Amino acid sequence: MKKHILTYGLCGGVLIVLLKLVEYRFLVVEHSIEIYGGLIALLFAVLGIWLGLKLTKNKETIIVREVPAPQSFTLNETRLRELGITRRELEILGLIAGGLSNREIAEKLFVSENTIKTHSSRLFDKLSARRRTQAVQMGKELGLIP
Amino acid sequence: MKKHILTYGLCGGVLIVLLKLVEYRFLVVEHSIEIYGGLIALLFAVLGIWLGLKLTKNKETIIVREVPAPQSFTLNETRLRELGITRRELEILGLIAGGLSNREIAEKLFVSENTIKTHSSRLFDKLSARRRTQAVQMGKELGLIP
DNA sequence: TTTGTCGTCATACTTTCGGGTGAATTAGTT
């Protein structure tokens, strides 16, 4: 803003000098004062318009629109290490969240049901959960599962 | 827009007349030509600025900023009726998803644990779920719970 | 008034879950 005003002033100064030259060399001697005034009027009008445009250049209307969240899930590896949860345990947490029973998980992973029990037990310990539903809840809160 | 230009022109005309009067009565006779030029410059500059402002008055830059909406959940009432799930059952589904046990839910709602069992049983039937984790999963998919 | 839905509760039984303990195997590190 200050820059514009400064520029405006400089242009004015230059113009004055220019006018002086014009005045003494051609116009006043050869033509009428109307031309002189008209020139000044024209130039300053143009400058004024330019300044006006500059002054209003930054009129912006910001519209904030909410778009549906793009479902970007990124695993919170830090928390994983903090809690000491292993890959296998995380995998099982995901399957539990998927609504599978221990037996189904065991079949899916080709291991015994007891193994799944061991994993989930340790998982619950690390998550401070007592039930699988609670574990799912915490897992979501901690950013371990989507 | 045209109105503005017209006004501008009229102002200019009035000014010319005014200047003529000023010219012949005071200024040119008594003062130097610089005052005359300065006056014209000032007036036209003001007019120019005014016109510039008018011209750009409606030129607003509209910036649309898209912001991810923070999980706006709306209950799917239609599906609720389709499945014949009652308010109470939905309430219990929510608490199950929150990781509560049947006993905890019973205490929270001041009813017996058997009641919760009955409700959840019927709920699982309607959701075609065999386990509470599965019910939670389906509930989320069907838009019954956040 | 009858009918139907909803919410409540109970009893009995089966299945699943979760806790505790111990241990073998594998893979990676020092």
Add this chain to the structure above:
DNA sequence: AACTAATTCACCCGAAAGTATGACGACAAA
């Protein structure tokens, strides 16, 4: 080679969850 972490598996027991069935009262609709 020794050590550690991760994974695997087993057995037992109690708690929680789920199934099946029946019942009762409130309340609204037909």
